[in-house]
Amino acid sequence: MAVSFVLFFVSVLVLSGRVVSEPVQDKQALLDFIRPLPHAKRVQWNASVSACDWVGVICDANRSFVFSVRLPGVGLVGTIPPNTLGRLGQLRVLSLRANRLFGEIPSDFSNLTLLRSLYLQSNKFSGGFPESVTRLLRLNRLDLSSNNFLGPIPFAVNNLTQLTGLFLENNNFSGNLPSISLVNLRDFNVSNNNINGSIPDSLAKFPPSAFTGNLNLCGRPLRSCNPFSPSPAPSPSLTPPPATRGKKSHRLSTGVIIAIAVGSAIVALLLLLFLILCLRRRRRQPSKQQKPPVVPRAVAAEEGTSSSKDDITGGSAAEAERNRLVFFQGGVYSFDLEDLLRASAEVLGKGSVGTSYKAVLEEGTSVVVKRLKDVVVTKREFEMHMEILGKINHENVVPLRAYYYSKDEKLLVYDFMRDGSLSALLHGSRGSGRTPLDWDNRMRIALTVARGLAHLHIAGKVVHGNIKSSNVLLKPDHGACISDFGLNPLFGNTTPPNRVAGYRAPEVLETRKVTFKSDVYSFGVLLLELLTGKAPNQASLGEEGIDLPRWVQSVVREEWTAEVFDVELMRYHDIEDEMVQLLQIAMACVSTVPDQRPAMQEVVSMIEGINRGETDEGLRQSSDDPSKGSDGHTPPTESRTPVTP
CATH class of the missing domain: 1.10.510.10 (Transferase(Phosphotransferase) domain 1)
Known part of the structure; x- marks a missing residue:
């Protein structure tokens, strides 16, 4: 009897410990991070509530530490305060994409030694390639694209031996590409920078789109580097060339000089006109092409269509705002349309109104995406009806969490129910x-x-x-x-x-x-x-x-x-x-x-x-x-x- 009572008492202590468990230090670090930064109203981090229940924050199963922080597109403005996020020693996923953060990455990011995914794209970060990031030896995905980083890409990137994806496009990186030899690297992009020189053989396996927009970059898979480029002119010598020794040097007449100058000017003008025509033709071509519909990655693979970042944004900030993923208040998710496009997906079923997919996001969260077909109502009517459905809240009704509307695609996002139908x-x-x-x-x-x-x-x-x-x-x-x-x-x-x-x-x-x-x-x-x-x-x-x-x-x-x-x-x-x-x-x-x-x-x-x-x-x-x-x-x-x- 006494033994049973002791076991029961211990069980109660263990269970109560789970209930009241709270990552106190991580919670304070997050509050120190968010407090000085303006942000959207939906990020309501209340100090009286457990950090594990905050928008964008996921804790481990025992709620003892913060596992993931995902705050894409929540209006964060300013610099990341030092000694804040760097204190999250158990963090695995950090996503601050699509905000207005600027300045340099704090050096204390090097403390995030367990970090596996770092998404900082589409901000205004500046400075050189963050040295602290090269010390995160467990990183799988690193995305610094669409910022203002400059300077060379360091050879120390090779320290990140677990890296499967490296995205550095749309920055101001310069200098030569280092020889990056990471055996697990599957996705790589340095397009639209100021990189020059030849592409290392270790990176030649990636497609041309990974390197375009660097005017002085050459080598496979781009154009080959020219081995016959003119050598520097020799130093002037006091000794005349053999062919001219003993002879008088003759100067060109004034008429010849004028003729050469006029001819050179005409050739330059013709080249300039040719270049302008080429640029105009390139600008016209995209407008003639119909953009493919926005679909999740696995859906695109299944149906033979493609998706890209331009498809999501529509090519402009205004169109991206119109065609955004709309969440309802009180939701539990913090991701954006780009997350859905990168998610792996599997078909759950094809019904009379569309096809349902299970989408697994980068940090492991699963949602159901329903891709509607044959919708006949206008965008305004669609949005008004979604507002009605989004307000329905009952424990026996699967809640509608978000929707997306564009001319080509209408998507609905629901919770994924693991126990099936x-x-x-x-x-x-x-x-x-x-x-x-x-x-x-x-x-x-x-x-x-x-x-x-x-x-x-x-x-x-x-x-x-x-x-x-x-x-x-x-x-x-x-x-x-x-x-x-x-x-x-x-x-x-x-x-x-x-x-x-x-x-x-x-x-x-x-x-x-x-x-x-x-x-x-x-x-x-x-x-x-x-x-x-x-x-x-x-x-x-x-x-x-x-x-x-x-x-x-x-x-x-x-x-x-x-x-x-x-x-x-x-x-x-x-x-x-x-x-x-x-x-x-x-x-x-x-x-x-x-x-x-x-x-x-x-x-x-x-x-x-x-x-x-x-x-x-x-x-x-x-x-x-x-x-x-x-x-x-x-x-x-x-x-x-x-x-x-």
């Missing part, structure tokens, strides 16, 4: 080794989806328009969130024709208009999917072309109700009454007459009213206003005991 969990491989989705968790999913949908209808005044199991994303406790909501108005007055037919209400098939009542119908189909384990358009329903509601009705009409339910649910005791009650709710939702369907807040009340066991008391909390959701996360519960075979 209900569709994958319910219809995944049913072979040996599969863990069935038990009844308690199906009830939890049904209730949390209903709460999220009721919140959309009541508080958000938004029709979801695309309820289906692949748009129900799971939380670790098997609660659920709904995604892909409220997008129908972007495509005109009709729904896209290729929505999954099994979920659509009968009237939507005719009018192509979604309503609150058609959402209720789709939710009813989702309940039947949970009860039967069958997909709405599954061929095994027995009759070609029959949908799930009609199949269930036909089975119930023949009084074979037990045949409706998923065979995986037959393993559990004492759930028959609850399954029948939920089936009745589902059948009410899929009534063919819209006015006979209950409203979503009524559906929430009916599901909460199902007679549940004491172990699921958390599911039966009061819901006078279901649009507000629950006060906290639904606690996990033990599953019903399966029947022993």
